[in-house]
Amino acid sequence: MPGKLRKSSPLKNSDRPYLALGLEGSANKLGAGIIKHAGDGSSSVLSNVRHTYITPPGEGFQPKDTATHHREWAMKVIEDCLDQADVSMHDLDCICFTKGPGMGAPLQSVALVARTLSLLFDKPLVGVNHCVGHIEMGREITGAQNPVVLYVSGGNTQVIAYSRQCYRIFGETLDIAVGNCLDRFARVIGLPNDPSPGYNIEQEAKKGKRLLPLPYATKGMDISLSGILSCVEAYTYDKAFRPNPILADLEVENVITPADLCFSLQETVFAMLVEITERAMAHIGSKEVLIVGGVGCNERLQEMMDVMAQERGGQVFATDERFCIDNGIMIAQAGLLSYRMGFRTPLVKTTCTQRFRTDQVHIAWRA
Template sequence: MASSSRPHCLLNEPDRPYLALGLEGSANKLGAGVIRHELDGSSTVLSNFRHTYITPPGEGFQPKDTALHHREWALKVIPDCMQKAGISMHDLDCICYTKGPGMGAPLQSVALVARTLSLLYGKPLVGVNHCVGHIEMGREITGAKNPIVLYVSGGNTQVIAYSRQCYRIFGETLDIAVGNCLDRFARVINLSNDPSPGYNIEQEAKKGQRLVGLPYATKGMDVSLSGILTSIEALTYDKRYRADGLARGPDDTDIITPADLCFSLQETVFSMLVEITERAMAHVGSKEVLIVGGVGCNERLQEMMGIMAEERGGRVFATDERFCIDNGIMIAQAGLLAFRCGLTTPLAKSTCTQRFRTDQVPVLWRH
């Protein structure tokens, strides 16, 4: 988010309702949403539309093809979003778009749409950090006051806490994100990408009965996930596979099923995430955990985090797939908060960046 000045913040004394359109397209989901900030300080979601680019089993999504998907579906998703909200572009106070982080080509496609709408209707732009969008939507929906945030998605894994108008990163992945880890393993065992590989791994894991030993790599407040992925891929590709596709155990008698591997991967990775989150809670004395990002929809992760939080006398906050998975309304929420604090993005600087850290954003709307 960028601004040439910092006018008086209107958050605590709104003189009228404020409206924002949010556009999200950092990965394979194109989202558009309209939010209204009411006079009493509450927020109302007027519409929240999303369309996902889904590839065949065993394949990931390429930047070029994903960008083409976003350009094509923007012509349907945005009008549907505005119609559902019952407003026109002229009613908006600002147009918000994902500045980063994310995949370059899809980000650029959505930024181009946002710039075009800004020029056509004379509305200010607000470039939004994708990670901050997740956090602010999570806080708004759940009512969490000052939680430790576990942000887990396809491209990001971070443990975050707010301090002095900035979201501070306490710990993060040292290599690949947890969502990337799950998605890549789903491709290895040829799970469907519909509705998402992570969701299908979660369903498969519910059938698992054996916990296979995998590397457990927490390093202080950080985690490393590339080793566990390499290890479980080696089990999958083991030459001792039988004709029916099941791998034999170490003694060549026990059978390890794909469901066992999904179960083991989830249990190990989620245990690592719970550990570093608990360490952050202890450090700042927090009793709240907010899970955001696409992987935050996983019920097993929520359950494991809930057990830990309950033991500490705390609680877990999480949302369902409408707000956990990438969506336009989270960009609208974070963007409108910034806009009401005087933060806008000049047209000449309405670019995108694949690297945009959570702690680079001035969080002027929190005190």
């Protein structure tokens, strides 16, 4: 949705407005957004359009099918984005696209669209790190100055802090991401994928009343989630949601409901995330936490993080689903920041990198 954002720090060539189109398609969400950086340093979201590829309950989204969805919907989403912003392609200063990380085939589909538009309208391209896009959009929306960033999404789980023009990764998942963990369990118990598996787990967890014992695997500032997923899945072997015989020594007396399982999974995993985030805060002496990524919309995660931050005399910053969930405007924001510092992506280097690390990006716009 359009809206006025906070004043940004000064950048090069800030005497005139700049417009950028951002294209995102690293997973099952195809997004396009246009942002404007005004001469006075303020930013405005002119449009933010998104279309999600949704599969039937119990099924995940495959790279090939997701890429087909992005190709089919690309022009519709971009046209709506331009109409809402009331601008044309000729008005843009640059076209920004997600270079990675993400799923290979969907990334390539969106990069192809970006290259085509660049050639048709003679606009420079800017490849953007998906994770940095989340962070810069979160900072812009919330006004957080120098926070510890908890980046939680379907494909990534990282604790990040800025230092010397780089986002340093202090901790991360050692196996699967938290969003992937939640999504996979949602499929096991048959929750729908509309609007998203993680959101439906959050709603189901609100009905849960029992906290079941699950593995708690933090390793310094890193976490492991595959074991907890296997354990919570073991409870579902019995169709009546009774514990698996292997877990009989837990002495669970009554029938376990899907809501109990969702509640237990959320509470345990989020407690692990809060713990490693607090360690990073203590390490760098920060009192700010910024939660970004699709899982960052979860109100229970925000609540638990807020309790920890308040106990440390700190503050939690988070955004709603418009900016937490993958979107084009975050790519436009990070891309325009790079563009105004002189960065361009030559056409021959508009490749995609599935494992594009957050700490591989030069954050030239931050002193």
